[in-house]
Amino acid sequence: MSDLIKEINRRRTFAIISHPDAGKTTLTEKFLLYGGAINLAGSVKGKATARHAVSDWMEIEKERGISVTSSVLQFEYDGYCINILDTPGHQDFSEDTYRTLMAADSAVMVIDASKGVEAQTRKLFKVCGMRGIPIFTFINKLDRDANETLDLLDEIEKELGIDTCPINWPIGSGKGFKGIYDRQKECVITYSDTEKGTREGETSIIPITDQDKILEAIGQEAKDKLDEEMELMDAASAEYDLSLVHQGKLTPVFFGSALTNFGVEIFLKYFLEMTTTPLPRNAEQGLIDPIENAFSAFVFKIQANMNKAHRDRIAFMRICSGRFDASEEVKHVQGGRNLRLLQPQQLMASERKILEEAYAGDIIGVFDPGIFSIGDTVCAPKDHVVYEGIPTFAPEHFARVRQVDTMKRKQFVKGITQIAQEGAIQIFHEMSTGMEEIIVGVVGVLQFEVLKYRLENEYNVEIKLDALPYEHIRWIENKDEVDVSKISGTSDMKRVQDMKGNPLLLFINAWSVGMTLDRNPGLKLCEFGVN
Numbered sequence: 001m002s003d004l005i006k007e008i009n010r011r012r013t014f015a016i017i018s019h020p021d022a023g024k025t026t027l028t029e030k031f032l033l034y035g036g037a038i039n040l041a042g043s044v045k046g047k048a049t050a051r052h053a054v055s056d057w058m059e060i061e062k063e064r065g066i067s068v069t070s071s072v073l074q075f076e077y078d079g080y081c082i083n084i085l086d087t088p089g090h091q092d093f094s095e096d097t098y099r100t101l102m103a104a105d106s107a108v109m110v111i112d113a114s115k116g117v118e119a120q121t122r123k124l125f126k127v128c129g130m131r132g133i134p135i136f137t138f139i140n141k142l143d144r145d146a147n148e149t150l151d152l153l154d155e156i157e158k159e160l161g162i163d164t165c166p167i168n169w170p171i172g173s174g175k176g177f178k179g180i181y182d183r184q185k186e187c188v189i190t191y192s193d194t195e196k197g198t199r200e201g202e203t204s205i206i207p208i209t210d211q212d213k214i215l216e217a218i219g220q221e222a223k224d225k226l227d228e229e230m231e232l233m234d235a236a237s238a239e240y241d242l243s244l245v246h247q248g249k250l251t252p253v254f255f256g257s258a259l260t261n262f263g264v265e266i267f268l269k270y271f272l273e274m275t276t277t278p279l280p281r282n283a284e285q286g287l288i289d290p291i292e293n294a295f296s297a298f299v300f301k302i303q304a305n306m307n308k309a310h311r312d313r314i315a316f317m318r319i320c321s322g323r324f325d326a327s328e329e330v331k332h333v334q335g336g337r338n339l340r341l342l343q344p345q346q347l348m349a350s351e352r353k354i355l356e357e358a359y360a361g362d363i364i365g366v367f368d369p370g371i372f373s374i375g376d377t378v379c380a381p382k383d384h385v386v387y388e389g390i391p392t393f394a395p396e397h398f399a400r401v402r403q404v405d406t407m408k409r410k411q412f413v414k415g416i417t418q419i420a421q422e423g424a425i426q427i428f429h430e431m432s433t434g435m436e437e438i439i440v441g442v443v444g445v446l447q448f449e450v451l452k453y454r455l456e457n458e459y460n461v462e463i464k465l466d467a468l469p470y471e472h473i474r475w476i477e478n479k480d481e482v483d484v485s486k487i488s489g490t491s492d493m494k495r496v497q498d499m500k501g502n503p504l505l506l507f508i509n510a511w512s513v514g515m516t517l518d519r520n521p522g523l524k525l526c527e528f529g530v531n
């Protein structure tokens, strides 16, 4: 096997999705720990002191102690080269969080066992579902009292519309947590609360044939419950079928406790076996194969002004095929010219390193002098690959924006347009007024602050934002067939246009969306805009 094939086949590139506080950071830390990438858990991101080490790029992050950027972490484990795409949560949830999912080949969904499926998980899942990528579920915090396992699985199936296949099964929870039963290997793995941050502790593995030992380890009550649940599962649960997993129709489910480091390595091992190698990707020319095709990549995120003094930007690219060699020129397809990618870098745990080569599956950040846009393709100079664009995701918060000093109109329009082009915000205007009145839409409210901060610091323009009550935006899928001015909407509906002149509708509540659809047969509305 050539080095190229070997390198690509050992890559696994995935995103971790969850609602804030479900344990995404803790789980990531434990993964890195197994990979030997960090010496101490707690040094990833997110937690007070360490946070800035990974993403100290924007001033606003430093001021607020939050991570606006999403990072990519690469580490080695058991011969695999793993790329984890972090999807920021909390108030720093933004359109970038969704875009990051476009660069992943699979997703790990972390669920808090006492909370079940929560709002942010639902949103992120929807985007993964749209792409049909494999989704693996890790149900966390079994060391705390958990919901009934059957209820949790039922909730995932009903709320997210994906079948579940538990690969292991928890035995009790909270104070009564005894371990897990591995349904594939048919053994009980007993729980041990290891010291935080160390590798998985001493546990015993008892085969199902050794019933006496299991009884001794978990007690009669837990054993009776396990026997009963397993009987039920064997009869009722979906069978494990890897092809359905790969189509995103069936999610393998695992249980554990990231904090006490139980079930994490077991999960990681199964996950790495079950998930996919870098996937082929759709381009105008058809599917581009990661191994057969020469180098190609697409830009999924642009991070602006990491260094205020230079107004530079970093474009994050997902390599989709072949090998990237930093010494060779590549073709920037949309820009129509060949160039060298400058300062290509990768995040390894908490540091950035300049790299000389990378392979399909990897994510690289390159210095962007302002030429790249989200969705752009770069490829080998001899080729002409054009990857499918990245959808525009529906903002959920809207505000009317105006500059305080009316004399600065020009800078204001220039600044806000540039920031919108980078993809940090979306801007709309009313059909009738044009750029006179600008409405800003964001996925996470923090982006409003980012906008205000950047306009003041980079363009010297002070702005005022007046919140608008809209929460739902819809693109008109069949815009060429519909006369937008004739759409009979609800009283809260507002017609706007985006920067490219696409008509959109804003609504205050979901009910109005349904009502408008009812009143206008043939109207097709969509939650994503395709560029």
Ligand code: G4P
Pocket: 018, 019, 020, 021, 022, 023, 024, 025, 026, 027, 046, 047, 089, 140, 141, 142, 143, 144, 256, 257, 258, 259, 260
């Ligand atoms: P997030 O990235 O998904 O937002 O979650 P994060 O890992 O930061 O975890 C949120 C909180 O839940 C943290 O507690 C963390 O220690 C805790 N946690 C994570 N996994 C488990 C688990 O398996 N069991 C239990 N019992 N707790 C877990 P915190 O008090 O908010 O932060 P910290 O002060 O402990 O760091």
